[in-house]
Amino acid sequence: MGSGDAVAGRYRSLDLWRGLACLMVVFDHSAVVLHQGMESRAYLDLAAVSWEGWFRWLTAALSSQALGPAMFFVISGLCLASALDSASRKGMRPLTFWTRRLRRTFPPLWIALGFFVAVLGVCDLLGLRHLYHAGQGIRIAPTEELSLAQWVGNLTLTETWRWRCWGDATAHLHMGVIWTLCHQEQFYLICALILLLFPRNPQRALVVLTCLIAAYRVVIWDIGGARAIEGIFTQYWMAFACGLAVHWSMRFESRRDPEALRMRGAIMAALVALGVVGWIHHLHEELVASCFALTLIGLRRFDKHLTSARWSQPFQALGRRCFSIYLTHLSVCVIVGAGLIEWGLSHYWAMVFVVVPTATLTSLAVGFGFYRLVESRWLNSSFVAEPASAKLASSKPKCTMALPA
Template sequence: MTARSFRTLDGIRGVAAICIVAHHMPQCFGSWLLSAQMAVDMFFVLSGFVLAHVYEPRFRAGMTPLHFLRLRIVRLYPLYLLGTTLGILQAVLMALYYQGPDIWNWPRILPSLPFAAVMLPAPFDKYLFPFNAVMWSIFFELAANLIWVVFWRRLERTGFLVAVVIGSGALLVVDTFLFKTTAVGMGWNTFLPGFPRVLYSFTLGILLHRFHRAVTLRRVPPGLLLVAMPVLALLPLGAYGQLFCALVVLPLIVLLGAKTETSGMTRLFCERTGVASYAVYALHLPALAFFSGLLLIFGLQIEDSPLLGPIFIVLVVLGCVLLADKIETPMRRWLSRLVPGPAPGAVAVGRKES
C-alpha cells in the first residue's frame, strides 16, 4: 500500500485543525468545545502514522537522520516563520499602542526573538512560543521526530517500539493524575509532561502503521470519522475522559480512517482541508488578531454576531487552501532542492509527508 494516499486521514487532520481554531475563539463559541485540545493528540498520532508510511522505507534504503531532519525543517519552517513573524508584528504594535492585560513590552519581546528565529522555546517567557503559542506542539513533534530517527534501528524492533508506547503511555497517565489535565506542554509549568504526551501518540501512530494491514475492521463511513473529533470536542469528558480518548479512542479513529476510502465531494473535502491543515493551525492566531482588529475599525467585535466566528473559520480555511496551493507547496519544493539528495537506492512513496 505504499502508493496509497490515506485521504480520510487528511480530512481528519483538517477537521482537527478547525476544532483548534474554534477552541481558541471562546468569545464566539463559549465553553462548547470543552475537549477540543485533544485535537493536538490526534495530530501526533496522525504524524506518527503518516511519517512511518513515508519514511520507514527510505530509512531502510539508506536515508540518513540528517537528511530526514532537513526535510522536516523544510516542511515545517516556512509556515512557522510566517506565523511567528505575524505574531512579532502584533506584539510590536501592542507594545507601541496598547496598554492592558497581558501587556507586550520590549523587555518581553527582545529576549524571545533569537529563540523564535530558530524554533526554540523562549526561556524568559511563561509561554514556550509567545509570538505564536500553538507552535509548542510543532517543537514537541520535531523532538519526537529526532528521537525516532536517532533510535530508528531500535524502534524498528516491534518489541522495543511497544515498550516505548507502554512506557510513555504510563507516564502520560501519571502526568494526568498529577496535573488533573491532559493539556500539558504549552508552558514551562508543564514542559516535561509534554514529552510523554507526544511520544505516546507519535510512537503509537508508528505502531498502527506497522500493523494496520493485518487488522480486520468493519468499514466505517468516512463522514462519521470526520465528525468524530468535533463530537468528542463537544463532550464534557474531564481530564480522565480525555486521557482515555488520547490512549484509545483517537488511535482507533486513525486506524479506522486508514482503512477507509473516500470518493466524490468527501474526497475533495479531505484533500483540500488536509493540504491546508498545517497552515490553518500555524496561522489562525495571528489571522484572528488581524480579523478582530479589522472589525474594530467598523466598531464591531467578533462576539457581536453569532455569524462572525463561523465566517472567520471559513475565511481562514479557504485562505490557507490558496496559500498552501499557490505559495507554501511551491516554496517547499524550491527549498527541497537545497537539501542534499537521499542515499542511493532510497525509495519514495506515494503519500506527501505530514
C-alpha cells in the same frame, strides 16, 4: 513488529482528517469571543431556562474541547511511523531523515512568524494594539515583552523546554502554534535517533519506548511530579503513540492468520485501555487521541470511498494546506474578530452569524494564500513521510507530514 511483517499501506484519507482537525482549530480560536466572561456554571444555568441558553452552552462546549491538537498528534505518529519504515527500507541516514523535516518546517515557520510580527506592528502603528492585547478574544502578548532567551526558544522550537536550561520562563510568541511544533520537532528527533540505533527494526524500538514512557508516566503521576515531564516529548507521547498504534494495526491488516488477529486485537485493547484511563483521570489528550485512533482503524475499510466522496473534497483541500493555515490563522482570527465586535457587532447572534464565520473564512483565505506563496516552495518528494510520493498538492492522496495545531 519484526522485520518480516508486512509494510503498512497508505492511509489515503488522512488529508480529510487533517482538514477536519484544521477547521476545528480555526473555529476554536474564532469562537472564543462567544464565551468570554462566561463561566461553565453560568452556561449551565442558561441552558436550563431557554433554547438560546442551550445553544450558547453547546457552542461553548464545542469550541473549548481543543480536539484538533490531539488529532494532529495522532496523524503525526501514523505518518512518522510510515516514514521510518520507508527510511529503514531505503537505508536512509538518520541525519538526512531529520534534516529534511527541519527544512520542511523551519522556512515556512520563520516567514509565518515574520508575518505575525508584521501584523502586530501594523496594529501598533494604527493605535489598535487593544485588538490583540486586550481584545474580546485571545490575548496575544506584544513582541517586545519577550526576552532574548524566549525569542531564541521560539525561533528554534525549543521554547517548551528551553527554560530548563537557560533564561526566563516559557513565553510563546505565537501562542496556540509554537508549543505544538516544539513537541513535534522532539518527535522527529526521537525517531531519527531510533533510526540511528535500530536501523533494521525501528518499529520494535518504538514499541519498547512507548511501553517505557507509559510506565514512566504512571510513576510520575503516582508521585505527583507532573511538572517533571512538562514541555518534553514524554508529555504528549501517548497521543503520538496512538498514531503509531494505527500504523502497527495497518501492518497486519492484509493478514488473516491467528497471530495477526491477536496483534490487532491487542493494539485495539491498548487503545481502549488508554481511553478509559484518560476518561477516569481527566487526561484530555489521551482520551481524544485514543478515540480518534480507534476511529481511524475502524474506518480504514472505507478509506478509498472517503477519499473519492464529493463532500470530502473541500476538507481534503484544507488538509493539504493545514500547515499554512495553522501557521497564520491565530492573529487573523483574533484581530478580525475583535475588530468586528468593536465595529458594533457585539450582540451574541451577530457574533455567531457574522463575526465567527468572517474570522474563520478570512483565516482560511490567508492560509491558502500563504500556502500558494510560501509553503508550496518547500514541498517536494524528499519532505513527505510516505515513499514514492509526489508534491503535496497533487491529485493523488498521500501520507504527508502532519503538523499539529
